Amino acid sequence: MNDQQLVDTAHSLAEGQAFFDTLSRLIARRSISQSEGQVEDLYAYLQQDMLPLLEPMGFDCRILDNPTGSGGPFLIAERIEDEKRPTILIYGHGDVCNGEAARWRSGLNPFVLSREGDRLYGRGTADNKIQHLINILALRHIIEKRGSLGFNVRLLIEMGEETGSKGLHQLCEAHRQELAADVLIASDGPRLQADIPTMFMGSRGGVSFELRVDLREGEFHSGNFGGLLADPVTLLAHAIATIVDARGQILVPEWRPDSLTDDIRAALRGLPDRRHDADWGEESLTPAERVFGWNSFAVLAISAGNIAAPQNAICGTARAACQLRFVVGTNMDELLPSLRRHLDAHGYPMVEVHEVGHAPFKATRFPPDHPWVRFVERSIMHSTGKSVHVLPNLAGSLPNDVFTDILGLPTIWIPHSHAECGQHGPNEHALVSIAGEGLRIMTALFLDIGKTTELPS
Secondary structure, three states, rough: OOOOHHHHHHHHOOOOOOOHHHHHHHHHHEOOOOOOOOOHHHHHHHHHHHHHHHHHHEEEEEEEEEOOOOOOOOEEEEEOOOOOOOOOEEEEEOOEOOOOOOHHHOOOEOEEOOOOOEEOOOOOOOOOOOHHHHHHHHHHHHHHHHHOOOOEEEEEEOOOOHHOOOOOOHHHHOOOOOOOOOOOEEEOOOOOOOEEEEEEEEOOEEEEEEEEEEOOOOOOOOOOOOOOOOOHHHHHHHHHHHOOOOOOOEHHHHHOOOOOHHHHHHHHHHOOOOOOOOOOOOOOOOHHHHHHHHEEEEEEEEOOOOOOOOEEEEEEEEEEEEEEEEOOOOOOHHHHHHHHHHHHHHHOOOEEEEEOOOOOOOOOOOOOOHHHHHHHHHHHHHHHHHOEEEOOEOOOOOHHHHHHHHOOOOEEEEOOEEOOOOOOOOOOOOEEEHHHHHHHHHHHHHHHHOOOOOOOO
């Protein structure tokens, strides 16, 4: 079987019953790292689902407890053919968000894989089970047909990405040698367009925090005390209005990045517009620059009183759950201190700022003209006959700094999902068409790496 036949047969695997059955087993595993989950299912995904896939392929596998003493476990696997050949690190996460079964469309179950036309429904189909499965099956296809890869593979699968990748940094610090490689090639996030391959080399960072105005206990009659007692909701609304203006443009000086340089603008030029409101966001920027090259602030939820049954009373407290997505060029350590100074300067010392959730994800970005990027881009173009959307970073957040800063690797992400996949929400799904093309892309790329005589550097 020549290379072209190998790539073509890999593409066709996505339509086969074996692919559906394998993915079904992964989706059926309730490997939830959030509130609905059980830690036993996180271990079972590695022990009962991953090991039977990897060990017959010649991988030596180790399952490691979380180094923090709590949180999901990790799998480190390696297949070393020749120390002189390139070594690729592949990453994925087997944990998923809460199933939230009640929110799914009638007839769908988040933990039962269902196919409707081109769509495969189930929790984890997009994020991230199908994505690392595609990469593993591409490797297996080559090994089965050729007997060898021509390069070495190390694989890292974590079980806590949806809760902030707790312990991942410590694990990579402690196991640098076992994870040493020449490049990270992994899959997560969505394509820009379902029918066009995408690459990205980093991600926006993310920090979650809560704004609170806590003026008094209890609620007071809005007639008897209206005009006398300060309204915490009004104060909170005006405080938020000092953070962003009426079209969402950031007003905190330290939150405006300095990294939207000419080379980044050039990389973003010509990208298709995704769904957006024309009159929202930084007015001077293109939609692509706003989402991939700039910072964005969002109020995720706001709470005061009882909206289902409002009373004629002035609330004593108001809260807003907020988030900042930020790019390289933003001082992560100063994000919340600078907000504190900004609110004080605008007359809102009563608005408290509290960091919540997991530790912030760090923003990362790898040069789009790096030789590894060009190598992978050429391979994808050749195998698909399509141009590639090359992004300096994903708009979302990933623990990419683990690979860039701790392991010192170039990082290239090739997503096998699409923007409307419903990840983190009801009716999450993957597209069989993308899965097939993903198998084609990864098989061809692995063949190209196996044939290379000189590493990109």
